[in-house]
Amino acid sequence: MTKIAGLDDQLCFALHAASRTMTNAYRAGLPEIGLTYPQFITLVALWEQDGTTVSELGARLHLDSGTLSPLLKRLAGMGLIERRREAADERRVSIHLTPEGRALESRAAAIQRDIFQGIDITDSEAEALLSLAHRFTAAAESTTQTSR
Amino acid sequence: MTKIAGLDDQLCFALHAASRTMTNAYRAGLPEIGLTYPQFITLVALWEQDGTTVSELGARLHLDSGTLSPLLKRLAGMGLIERRREAADERRVSIHLTPEGRALESRAAAIQRDIFQGIDITDSEAEALLSLAHRFTAAAESTTQTSR
DNA sequence: CGCAATTGAGTTGTGCGCAATGTACTTTGG
């Protein structure tokens, strides 16, 4: 057989579509606080752990400097974070939340709650999806001989 | 509570990461046939049903003309598809596979098989993930009052 | 010590994704 399965049977397509639909759902609330989805998720990482370097942040978000540098520049421009060149190793830049950036967490949490309340999915379904998505990511990443 | 859950607990982040990791996995094989992942998935839709209009294709892929127009232009430039202005309604453009585009299906199928063989995930896990991803997409889409 | 290799961040170029807008064509209502 040399045929390819139809669109709906493609796992890759389903993941792609789910991800974009989700980004779309966030687009309903995040603009209120002036954020895009990737900016939001970057702040989530910082709310969890502040003061990390760009590359450390990139490792957690699975993003490289080519994506993060301009994104962080925009967040700094909004006054939500600060970029500090480190004294010990001047190649490194550490990222620090400003008071404004820290203050955004509660508003973002409220927006996120609203978004998920609107989605008709059970807790157990969400949990299963979360753990399977992690499984898939881990499995797919281990095959790709990541060079970074 | 005004805090936001950690990165690993974010369903949204897990979906985002899974989708990008998967795109990355395809990046290992698709360049052989000169395609990006969205171009590949567009061809999958055409292999499934040829001769549709741009908007019909967009509905199936959940993409709008702003994304599809340049993408289709690139595919046409590679000689894989043809764009025909319809006689009956000249606003419409129908998309048709060329023999070269049709011939690509078997090669693409082989590449896809290789990619999935490298991913250590069971059939039942893949099926569960597929169906949950569909569930999520449907649930999240129904809340967003989509105007298109 | 001195210089080559490595590392951390940034820049550039290409393509995707989407909102907003533009343009040509078709349908509808008077």
Add this chain to the structure above:
DNA sequence: CCAAAGTACATTGCGCACAACTCAATTGCG
């Protein structure tokens, strides 16, 4: 029959994602 409304596609602008590259700082090895 013609003007207004609606439709199908294209274009523009912005941000994300990633590869490839540059540059400066640091590390390591002779």
